[in-house]
Amino acid sequence: MRPSRTFRHGGIRVEGDFDWEQRGPAQNAFLPNGAVILLKQHSGKQARCVVRRGEYVREGMVIGRADGPFSANVHSSVPGVVRDIRISPLPEGGRAEAVVVALEGAFDRLGRRGERYLWKSMGRNEILSTLRDRGVVDTEAPGLPLFDLLSERQETGILIINAVECEPYLRAEAHLLADKSPELMEGISIIRKILSPKRTVIATTRSEDSSLPPPSDDGPDVELVRLEARYPQDMPRQLLEAVDGSRKFSPDDAVILRPSTVFAAYEAIVLARPMVERYVSVSGGALKRPAVLKVRIGTPIGDLIEECGGFLGPPARLVLGGVLRGHSVHDLDAPITKTTSAVIALDSEEVGSLLRSPCIRCGRCAEVCPERLDPDILFRLVKRGLRLRALELGLGYCTVCGACGYVCPSRVPLVASFAAESHSLGEAPR
Amino acid sequence: MRRAKNLSIGDAPYAFKKRTSASLIWGTAAALLPALGWGIYCFGFTAAIVVAASVGGALVGEACAGALMRRFTLWDGSAFLTGLLVGMAMPPGISPLIPAAASLFAVSVVKGAFGGLGSNWMNPALAGIAFSLVNWPAQMRAWATPHHLAGLAGISGATPLGFARSHAAAAIAGSSNMDILVAGGMRASGIDASVTEALNRGIFSPLGADLPGGYIDLLLGNKAGALGELSAILILAASVILLSRRVIRWEVPASIIGSFALLTWAFGGLSLGNGFFAGDVLFSVLSGSFLLVTFFMAPDPVTSPSSRAGMLIFGAGTGSLVFLLRTFGASAEGSAFAVIMMNCAVPAIARLDTAATRRRAAKASAGTARGGNANGAR
Numbered sequence: 001m002r003p004s005r006t007f008r009h010g011g012i013r014v015e016g017d018f019d020w021e022q023r024g025p026a027q028n029a030f031l032p033n034g035a036v037i038l039l040k041q042h043s044g045k046q047a048r049c050v051v052r053r054g055e056y057v058r059e060g061m062v063i064g065r066a067d068g069p070f071s072a073n074v075h076s077s078v079p080g081v082v083r084d085i086r087i088s089p090l091p092e093g094g095r096a097e098a099v100v101v102a103l104e105g106a107f108d109r110l111g112r113r114g115e116r117y118l119w120k121s122m123g124r125n126e127i128l129s130t131l132r133d134r135g136v137v138d139t140e141a142p143g144l145p146l147f148d149l150l151s152e153r154q155e156t157g158i159l160i161i162n163a164v165e166c167e168p169y170l171r172a173e174a175h176l177l178a179d180k181s182p183e184l185m186e187g188i189s190i191i192r193k194i195l196s197p198k199r200t201v202i203a204t205t206r207s208e209d210s211s212l213p214p215p216s217d218d219g220p221d222v223e224l225v226r227l228e229a230r231y232p233q234d235m236p237r238q239l240l241e242a243v244d245g246s247r248k249f250s251p252d253d254a255v256i257l258r259p260s261t262v263f264a265a266y267e268a269i270v271l272a273r274p275m276v277e278r279y280v281s282v283s284g285g286a287l288k289r290p291a292v293l294k295v296r297i298g299t300p301i302g303d304l305i306e307e308c309g310g311f312l313g314p315p316a317r318l319v320l321g322g323v324l325r326g327h328s329v330h331d332l333d334a335p336i337t338k339t340t341s342a343v344i345a346l347d348s349e350e351v352g353s354l355l356r357s358p359c360i361r362c363g364r365c366a367e368v369c370p371e372r373l374d375p376d377i378l379f380r381l382v383k384r385g386l387r388l389r390a391l392e393l394g395l396g397y398c399t400v401c402g403a404c405g406y407v408c409p410s411r412v413p414l415v416a417s418f419a420a421e422s423h424s425l426g427e428a429p430r
Numbered sequence: 431m432r433r434a435k436n437l438s439i440g441d442a443p444y445a446f447k448k449r450t451s452a453s454l455i456w457g458t459a460a461a462l463l464p465a466l467g468w469g470i471y472c473f474g475f476t477a478a479i480v481v482a483a484s485v486g487g488a489l490v491g492e493a494c495a496g497a498l499m500r501r502f503t504l505w506d507g508s509a510f511l512t513g514l515l516v517g518m519a520m521p522p523g524i525s526p527l528i529p530a531a532a533s534l535f536a537v538s539v540v541k542g543a544f545g546g547l548g549s550n551w552m553n554p555a556l557a558g559i560a561f562s563l564v565n566w567p568a569q570m571r572a573w574a575t576p577h578h579l580a581g582l583a584g585i586s587g588a589t590p591l592g593f594a595r596s597h598a599a600a601a602i603a604g605s606s607n608m609d610i611l612v613a614g615g616m617r618a619s620g621i622d623a624s625v626t627e628a629l630n631r632g633i634f635s636p637l638g639a640d641l642p643g644g645y646i647d648l649l650l651g652n653k654a655g656a657l658g659e660l661s662a663i664l665i666l667a668a669s670v671i672l673l674s675r676r677v678i679r680w681e682v683p684a685s686i687i688g689s690f691a692l693l694t695w696a697f698g699g700l701s702l703g704n705g706f707f708a709g710d711v712l713f714s715v716l717s718g719s720f721l722l723v724t725f726f727m728a729p730d731p732v733t734s735p736s737s738r739a740g741m742l743i744f745g746a747g748t749g750s751l752v753f754l755l756r757t758f759g760a761s762a763e764g765s766a767f768a769v770i771m772m773n774c775a776v777p778a779i780a781r782l783d784t785a786a787t788r789r790r791a792a793k794a795s796a797g798t799a800r801g802g803n804a805n806g807a808r
C-alpha cells in the first residue's frame with residue numbers, strides 16, 4: 001500500500017472528535033416502536049403510498065411505489081400496523097409523506113437466516129431491475145436510485161468505493177468496511193458485473209483498513225488506496241483526483257459509491273432483502289456513549305440517542321449527516337433515512353461562537369476553497385443580486401462543500417447563500 | 431412530538447475553526463502590549479495617558495457610529511486596536527486631546543462612515559495618524575528622550591531617523607548615519623556598548639566585520655521616538671508570534687521589507703555621498719515607525735488585497751513608496767502615507783485578481799473536472 005495521497009488545491013483539516021472508537025462489530029439498534037418511514041428518501045419524486053391506515057404490513061413489504069425516474073420503492077422496515085400517514089418535514093428542507101408503522105407481530109422474513117441467492121447466473125438487466133424493486137439508492141445525498149445511477153452506463157472507466165471519512169464524528173462507512181468486508185467484496189463483484197470497470201479502487205482514510213482481505217475469486221484487481229483525511233477528500237472531484245493522479249479517467253468515466261450502497265446492493269441481490277437497514281454513527285460531545293449502530297430505516301433519532309445513554313448535558317445542536325454538509329434538526333422524532341449516515345449531538349462548546357461579524361476580507365475562505373473560488377467575492381455578488389457576475393466568477397463550480405464556512409472567522413453565511421444558488425441552478429435546464 | 435429545547439437551527443456548516451474575527455483582533459492588540467509597556471517605562475505616566483486618551487477616543491467613536499447604525503460592535507476589538515495603534519504612534523509628551531481626536535476621527539469617519547468594520551478602504555489607524563500629522567505637524571514632531579537615557583541625551587528633540595536625515599547634507603561625504611548621530615552628540619547606552627562589543631568579539635570579528643555602536647540601542651528601543659515604536663525587538667517578537675499563529679499573513683510584511691531593504695541598500699547611500707549599494711538597511715528598517723506599520727497596519731486584511739499575488743504587489747508598492755517618501759518626502763517618516771497610498775490602489779489590484787479568477791473559471795468550464803455531488807447529480 002502506498003503512502004496516503006490527497007487532492008491538490010485547498011481543503012481543510014477539521015478539528016474535532018476523530019478519536020472515539022468502537023470495539024467489535026456494530027450492534028443492532030433496538031427496533032423502533034413506531035417507525036416513521038418517509039416516502040421520499042431518494043432524489044426523485046416521492047413514492048406513491050400503497051398502504052392504508054390500519055393496514056397490517058409485513059417487514060420488507062412495499063409501502064411506497066417508485067413514481068417515475070429517480071424515484072425509488074420504499075419498504076416497511078418493521079412488521080406492524082400502519083398507525084398514521086402524515087406529512088412530515090424533511091431534514092434537507094421541504095416536506096413529504098411519511099408512513100408510521102407501529103411495531104407488532106413477528107419477523108417472518110428478515111429475522112431468519114435467509115438463503116443465499118446465486119446471482120452469478122443473473123443477467124445485467126435482471127440485477128438492475130432487482131435493485132430497483134428492492135429500493136436500493138445511493139446512500140450519499142441526494143439518494144440517486146442505484147438503478148438510475150448504473151443503468152445508463154455502458155462503459156465505465158473507474159469504480160471507486162468511497163470509504164473516505166474526513167470529518168469528525170463520522171464512522172459508519174469505515175466501520176462497515178471493517179465489519180463486512182467479505183460481503184462488500186461480493187457486493188463489489190455485483191456492481192462490477194453491471195459496470196465492467198477498467199479499474200476498481202477502495203479509497204479509505206484509515207490505516208486499519210489495510211488489513212482488508214484480498215478480493216474474492218471474481219476479479220484480481222480491486223486496489224486499496226489510502227488517502228489523507230483532509231476535507232473534502234470524500235467529494236467526487238477530489239476523490240478522483242487523489243485516486244487517479246494521472247488523470248486517466250474523466251469524471252464522466254467514474255462511478256463513486258459508498259460502502260453502505262454496495263452493502264445494500266449485496267443484501268438486495270444475495271439475501272433478497274430490500275433496503276430497510278443501514279449503519280449509522282451516533283456521536284457528538286453531548287452524547288454519553290457514542291456508537292455505530294445497525295439501524296432500521298424509520299427509527300426516530302430520539303430512540304438512538306436514548307440507546308446511546310442519552311444526553312450528557314443539554315445538546316446545543318442536532319445534526320444529521322455530517323457537520324460540514326449535513327442538516328440540523330430540532331425534532332427528536334426525525335427519522336433515519338436511507339441517506340442518513342450519522343446523528344450528531346453537539347454540545348455548546350463544539351458549536352462554538354456563532355456570532356456573525358462583517359467580512360474582514362482575510363482571504364482564508366479563498367485559501368481553502370477546493371474549487372479555487374473566491375467565496376467572499378461570490379458572497380458579496382450574490383447578496384447584491386448580481387448572480388450572473390457570480391456565475392462568471394465560477395459560482396456554478398461551488399460544490400457547497402462548506403470548507404469556506406468552516407474557516408471564516410467572521411462566520412459569514414457563505415455556504416448558505418451558495419446552497420440557495422445551486423438549488424436554483426439545479427432547476428434550470430442543463 | 432419530542433423536541434429538544436434551545437437547539438440552534440441553521441445551515442451547514444455546523445463546525446467552525448475556533449478562531450473568530452474578534453479573537454484575531456484582540457490577539458493582535460494583546461501582542462502589542464509589551465512594546466507599549468516599554469514606551470510607558472521610557473516616558474512614564476504621560477505616555478499612558480496619551481494611549482488611554484487615544485483608546486478612549488476610538489471607543490467613543492465606535493459607540494457613536496454603532497448607535498447610529500443600531501449595532502453594538504465594541505466587542506469585536508477593532509476600535510480598541512485602532513485606538514491603541516494611533517496612541518502608539520504619538521510622541522510621548524503630546525497633549526492627550528490630539529490622539530483622542532485622531533482616534534475619534536479614524537473610527538467614526540474613516541471606518542464608521544463607510545459602514546463599519548470590513549467596509550472601510552483605508553486603514554483607520556493610519557488615517558488617524560495622518561490626520562494628526564496634517565493638523566498638528568509641530569506637536570507630532572516634538573520628540574523626547576526616554577527618562578532612563580537622560581544622561582546620554584545628545585540629540586534630544588529628534589529621532590535618530592529624523593536627525594540623520596536632516597543632517598545628511600552637511601555631513602562629510604562617506605560618513606554613515608551612525609557617524610552623523612555621533613557627530614551630533616548621540617551617545618550609545620551602556621547596554622549597547624557591551625552588547626556590541628560582545629557581538630563583535632564573538633561573531634563579527636572572526637568574520638572580518640565590525641558592528642558600529644548604536645544599532646543595539648535602535649533594536650532595543652533606547653532612543654527617542656513615538657511611544658509605541660521604540661523597541662524594534664518587542665515589535666518583532668509580537669510579529670513573530672502573530673505570524674506563526676497565522677494571525678498576520680507573511681506576504682505583505684515580507685514584500686514590504688524585501689522591496690524597502692533592496693531599494694535602501696541600492697540607493698540609500700547616495701544622499702550621504704557613498705555611491706550605489708552602500709545604503710544602511712539595518713538603520714532604516716529599525717528606525718521610525720517602519721516595523722509597526724509593516725507588521726500591524728499594512729497587513730490589515732480589510733484594506734489590503736486578499737490573494738497572494740495581490741498581497742505581494744501591495745507590499746512591493748508599499749516598500750518602494752516608503753523608500754521614496756523617506757528620501758524625497760517632506761519629513762523623515764513616510765511609512766504611514768505609503769500604506770495609505772497603496773490602500774487606494776487595492777481596488778485596482780483586486781481587479782487584476784478577478785480577471786485571473788475569471789480566466790480560471792473559463793478554463794475550468796472548457797472541459798476539466800466539474801464539481802458536484804456524487805456521480806454528477808446536483
Ligand code: SF4
Nearest residue numbers: 359360362363365408
Ligand atoms: S473567511 Fe470570512 S472574513 Fe475572511 S474573507 Fe472569507 S468571508 Fe471574509
Ligand code: SF4
Nearest residue numbers: 369398399401402404
Ligand atoms: S462551499 Fe463552495 S465556495 Fe465554499 S469552499 Fe466549498 S466549493 Fe468553495
